Amino acid sequence: MIGDDRFVIVVVTVPPGGTGDTIAEALVERRLAACVNRIPGVRSVYRWEGKVHRDEEEMLLLKTARTDLDEVEHVVEKLHPYDVPEMVVVPLEGGSASYFEWLAANTSRCGDV
Numbered sequence: 001m002i003g004d005d006r007f008v009i010v011v012v013t014v015p016p017g018g019t020g021d022t023i024a025e026a027l028v029e030r031r032l033a034a035c036v037n038r039i040p041g042v043r044s045v046y047r048w049e050g051k052v053h054r055d056e057e058e059m060l061l062l063k064t065a066r067t068d069l070d071e072v073e074h075v076v077e078k079l080h081p082y083d084v085p086e087m088v089v090v091p092l093e094g095g096s097a098s099y100f101e102w103l104a105a106n107t108s109r110c111g112d113v
Helices: 019-029 066-079 097-105
Strands: 007-014 035-048 051-065 088-091
Touching: 007 019, 007 066, 019 035, 019 051, 019 066, 051 066, 051 097
Parallel strands: none
Antiparallel strands: 007 051, 007 088, 035 051
16 A cells, blocks of 8 residues: 555545436546545434534535645535535545556646656
8 A cells, every 4th residue: 555645535424316327427528536436324413503404415525636625615516506515625545556547647746657
């Protein structure tokens, strides 16, 4: 395993249905994410406008280059139906060299590697 601080995972929750596909396809088509995993069946409990809510959601795991984060945020905010979409960045502490090479080849600013 090697470390590579060029890449991160971005966690985004979306309502069930087509929003996850719309965001995933937009990011991958623009090479702002090499891959997006769409995980259905997430149950979220959170406070919003003074009340506790319980909702079914989907979780998106976006594998992207750190240099693309501003553009990723712009696309997510544009396509997301929530007033305040969740977007949490998780650094990649390690992984396989071949996977990092694949990430580099499939993200916009790293594709020249």
